[in-house]
Amino acid sequence: MKIMNYLALSIFVLLLLSGTALAHKVNLFAYVEAGEIYTESYFPDGSPVENGKVLVYDSSDNLLLKGMTDKKGLFNFAVPKVDDLIIVIEATMGHKNSFKLKKAEVEAGK
Amino acid sequence: MRAVISILSLVIISVMLLAVHPASAHFGTITPSDDIVTQDDAKILNVQIKFIHPMEMHYMEMVKPKQFGVVHDGKKTDLLGTLQGTKRKSLDQNKKFTFWTTDFKIRRPGDYTFYVEPTPYWEPAEDKFIVHYTKVCVNALGLEKGWDQPVGLETEIVPLTRPYGLWTGNLFTGQVLLKGRPVSFAEVEIEYLNESPGNINVVVPPADPYVTQLVKADANGVFSYAMPKSGWWGFAALNEADWKLKHDDRDKGVEIGAVYWVRTRDMK
Numbered sequence: 001m002k003i004m005n006y007l008a009l010s011i012f013v014l015l016l017l018s019g020t021a022l023a024h025k026v027n028l029f030a031y032v033e034a035g036e037i038y039t040e041s042y043f044p045d046g047s048p049v050e051n052g053k054v055l056v057y058d059s060s061d062n063l064l065l066k067g068m069t070d071k072k073g074l075f076n077f078a079v080p081k082v083d084d085l086i087i088v089i090e091a092t093m094g095h096k097n098s099f100k101l102k103k104a105e106v107e108a109g110k
Numbered sequence: 111m112r113a114v115i116s117i118l119s120l121v122i123i124s125v126m127l128l129a130v131h132p133a134s135a136h137f138g139t140i141t142p143s144d145d146i147v148t149q150d151d152a153k154i155l156n157v158q159i160k161f162i163h164p165m166e167m168h169y170m171e172m173v174k175p176k177q178f179g180v181v182h183d184g185k186k187t188d189l190l191g192t193l194q195g196t197k198r199k200s201l202d203q204n205k206k207f208t209f210w211t212t213d214f215k216i217r218r219p220g221d222y223t224f225y226v227e228p229t230p231y232w233e234p235a236e237d238k239f240i241v242h243y244t245k246v247c248v249n250a251l252g253l254e255k256g257w258d259q260p261v262g263l264e265t266e267i268v269p270l271t272r273p274y275g276l277w278t279g280n281l282f283t284g285q286v287l288l289k290g291r292p293v294s295f296a297e298v299e300i301e302y303l304n305e306s307p308g309n310i311n312v313v314v315p316p317a318d319p320y321v322t323q324l325v326k327a328d329a330n331g332v333f334s335y336a337m338p339k340s341g342w343w344g345f346a347a348l349n350e351a352d353w354k355l356k357h358d359d360r361d362k363g364v365e366i367g368a369v370y371w372v373r374t375r376d377m378k
Contacts, residue, residue, distance in 0.1 A: 027252035029219045046255040099149055
């Protein structure tokens, strides 16, 4: 009986935690212009993700480069490779999201 | 066979209901192909602009709107030139009517509020013109910013409930503005869009008052309504304009409506 109570409590706590994570969901948006890839990282209300870690992977999951967002949540870099790029944003407390920049878009903006 | 008979009788009953009660609410309508655009979705939205009876699925002839655009990140973009006219009719209408459509490409995160100001519609049955300033909001790429801002139309509904990501049964709250000021005790008509995508059971109203729901706003022009079915819901706050328009050389009154559309989905 006691075990069941603990179980219920832990499920409840887990739900609470996952709820918090959702409410602070981070997002990353990226676009290519004149050979440069621009990323913007933000919370749903528009406030920037400061000092978030940005990781850029190619379509074979190789890490191409990494960097940090500035006070406005921005980080930009030269096109590292013409490929489908996965750009990951890691904020504090394990908030994480990714954005896929398609090869065609990378090529068009080169 | 029994199913066929019951469907037939439903059709007959609804036709009878319509025949007996031709008066139903007109609604300016804007419906986008999606109300939430994620990074995996196509970034092209199809937006349709109509003048209809949403519950009864009746179309009215719509000439090209006077104004059509979108507000994103506080900036207005005129989209009137992109509109294409096309025709459709409902099952029990005997001719086709014009409505307007466009494809819009989402380029950046944030809320996109589409707005339309139609050309005044002459309604002989009510001896007045009708102008419905109509809005809908589409969210893109996780940035929930902009939906609570007025566009600056002569009359408009400003949502107090975030107007996307709504479950069936949610309460929608909005404020009615006329020239930027709240309209005390405004009457707000509400209809379900029976043509909603994914609506498998066309709603047959059991009696006339079910067609158009009616709520009144409070002293601050704030109203609420809980939406009982998944699909698109239209909210129309109607006021009389303080200006007139000529019809056959006579001054006629103008009903100006502030209309807002939201979409609900079932929890499952």
